[in-house]
Amino acid sequence: MATPKPQELVNTIKPAPPATEWMDTPVDLRPGTFCYAGKPKFVEYLGFPFPREWRPQDEDWKLPPNWKEIILEGIRDRLLRFRSFHLFMDICVRCGACADKCHFFIGSGDPKNMPVLRAELMRSIYRREFTQAGRIFGKLAGARELTPEVIKEWYQYFYQCTECRRCSVFCPYGIDTAEVTMMGRELMHLIGVNINWILEPAANCFRVGNHLGITPHAFKGSIEGLVDDVETATGIRVNPTFNRKGAEILFVTPSADAFAAPAIFTLMGYMLLFHQIGLDYTFSAYNSEGGNFGLFTSNEMMKRLNAKMYAESKRLGVKWILGGECGHMWRVVHQYMDTMNGPANHLEVPRSPVTGTVFEHAKSTKMVHICEFTADLIRNNKLTLDPSRNDKYKVTFHDSCNTARGMGMMEEPRYIINKVMNPANFHEMPENTIREQTFCCGSGSGLNTDELMEMRMRGGFPRGNALKHVVDKHGVNLMACICAIDKATLSSLVDYWVPGTEIGGVHELLGNALVLDGEPERTQNLRGEPLKED
Numbered sequence: 001m002a003t004p005k006p007q008e009l010v011n012t013i014k015p016a017p018p019a020t021e022w023m024d025t026p027v028d029l030r031p032g033t034f035c036y037a038g039k040p041k042f043v044e045y046l047g048f049p050f051p052r053e054w055r056p057q058d059e060d061w062k063l064p065p066n067w068k069e070i071i072l073e074g075i076r077d078r079l080l081r082f083r084s085f086h087l088f089m090d091i092c093v094r095c096g097a098c099a100d101k102c103h104f105f106i107g108s109g110d111p112k113n114m115p116v117l118r119a120e121l122m123r124s125i126y127r128r129e130f131t132q133a134g135r136i137f138g139k140l141a142g143a144r145e146l147t148p149e150v151i152k153e154w155y156q157y158f159y160q161c162t163e164c165r166r167c168s169v170f171c172p173y174g175i176d177t178a179e180v181t182m183m184g185r186e187l188m189h190l191i192g193v194n195i196n197w198i199l200e201p202a203a204n205c206f207r208v209g210n211h212l213g214i215t216p217h218a219f220k221g222s223i224e225g226l227v228d229d230v231e232t233a234t235g236i237r238v239n240p241t242f243n244r245k246g247a248e249i250l251f252v253t254p255s256a257d258a259f260a261a262p263a264i265f266t267l268m269g270y271m272l273l274f275h276q277i278g279l280d281y282t283f284s285a286y287n288s289e290g291g292n293f294g295l296f297t298s299n300e301m302m303k304r305l306n307a308k309m310y311a312e313s314k315r316l317g318v319k320w321i322l323g324g325e326c327g328h329m330w331r332v333v334h335q336y337m338d339t340m341n342g343p344a345n346h347l348e349v350p351r352s353p354v355t356g357t358v359f360e361h362a363k364s365t366k367m368v369h370i371c372e373f374t375a376d377l378i379r380n381n382k383l384t385l386d387p388s389r390n391d392k393y394k395v396t397f398h399d400s401c402n403t404a405r406g407m408g409m410m411e412e413p414r415y416i417i418n419k420v421m422n423p424a425n426f427h428e429m430p431e432n433t434i435r436e437q438t439f440c441c442g443s444g445s446g447l448n449t450d451e452l453m454e455m456r457m458r459g460g461f462p463r464g465n466a467l468k469h470v471v472d473k474h475g476v477n478l479m480a481c482i483c484a485i486d487k488a489t490l491s492s493l494v495d496y497w498v499p500g501t502e503i504g505g506v507h508e509l510l511g512n513a514l515v516l517d518g519e520p521e522r523t524q525n526l527r528g529e530p531l532k533e534d
């Protein structure tokens with residue numbers, strides 16, 4: 001089914017109470033609003049149970065005969081292992097403060113997309129099976145029985161949550177509905193219910209080192225192609241190395257940076273920066289992925305994928321790891337790495353070889369985000385910049401959920417942007433749509449798949465709306481961000497909601513402005529476009 005046109009979509013948002021109570025409103029698996037099922041070969045490859053052919057729109061999902069016991073045992077086990085999950089099942093007072101904070105609710109008007117009700121899809125089962133009140137009073141106590149219809153509802157709504165955590169910012173009890181979604185997805189894996197667009201990238205990453213399934217030599221070849229593009233744009237030839245043992249730093253970035261526009265322009269910016277400061281770094285063609293689709297799959301998968309870059313840093317004997325512009329790599333490293341795989345004692349506490357700054361906050365993970373690294377270089381006057389080279393852009397900044405809310409990185413990218421362009425050309429979107437309160441791209445957490453396009457555009461409505469505000473008011477023509485998923489998904493979002501706006505990376509803007517030793521006069525930016533509008 002074709003995605004409705006923007007105005008048609010807006011006309012369908014009717015945030016009015018439904019005709020029936022939520023427990024009596026059946027799930028509506030309509031094309032455009034659900035993801036396709038995981039293909040058996042990927043289910044098998046990752047070692048998840050019950051690989052089989054099935055389709056969400058079919059009546060019979062071919063669940064294993066003892067599916068109910070498996071789910072209940074899965075809940076029991078997680079209540080014991082994850083204290084946060086147990087708390088989130090008990091402490092919600094249903095105040096509704098989170099209700100209108102979710103971009104999927106704002107863009108759909110569907111009550112089950114209110115975070116409070118999304119979590120209630122799980123809590124209702126918890127109450128029925130694990131609390132006395134629920135067992136005795138049933139529906140009166142908000143409890144209901146676990147049926148195949150409930151699993152269908154979980155599938156629909158836990159894959160209409162991007163785990164962005166915006167709702168948790170507004171919850172007076174600190175309930176993190178994203179964690180409930182993560183548990184919902186984990187539990188469904190136990191009975192072979194999963195989506196292909198997460199499983200296939202996770203399997204590719206496990207097999208060849210990146211989500212796209214690109215072989216090591218193709219990864220190297222692609223970056224070498226970008227080396228040619230850098231030379232065409234700047235007259236300077238950069239010399240990245242691959243799998244080089246004894247390099248000081250392992251540089252890991254999302255694979256999209258090496259393959260897809262506009263992310264490739266960001267990678268061109270990194271290489272120029274590293275060339276200019278003479279950084280002793282290497283790419284790994286075997287661990288060619290910063291992103292971690294395990295975050296959207298299960299705790300175990302997250303741990304397995306995160307371990308790869310640490311294993312590779314050990315094999316190559318580097319001192320520390322520098323990470324590219326990425327969202328979910330950072331959420332995993334910042335929030336989970338320490339207790340999952342860490343601390344990384346085979347590495348040294350990161351220290352900038354140019355400024356001498358020791359990144360104390362990274363003393364356990366041994367991993368620094370490129371924005372922290374570059375902001376430190378600029379602050380210590382180690383770079384010569386020509387901001388006028390970005391004069392054709394009027395820029396706004398999209399805080400990516402995982403770097404902003406997930407790890408509190410809000411100032412560094414803004415600091416860099418304001419140094420690499422004329423600050424008068426930078427305009428913030430409205431306050432309640434940026435920083436901690438940022439709106440999600442609507443396609444994160446592995447929902448960046450075309451069959452879900454209607455839902456993605458609904459989820460992207462608040463971000464599109466805020467962007468339109470600065471486009472109309474200030475003539476903004478580029479939205480910068482520091483997450484590879486965002487670079488991919490925001491391109492679709494702006495084509496739909498705010499056509500004519502470009503998406504770019506912070507290090508793309510830096511690469512444009514960076515004055516390189518011995519460079520000829522620059523006439524074009526990293527996109528190969530003239531530096532100034534005629």
Ligand code: SF4
Binds near residue numbers: 093094115
């Ligand atoms: S804001 Fe928190 S306590 Fe209130 S309804 Fe939402 S999750 Fe429950």
Ligand code: SF4
Binds near residue numbers: 102115163164167
């Ligand atoms: S985590 Fe994000 S997508 Fe999920 S319910 Fe909360 S606001 Fe909505």
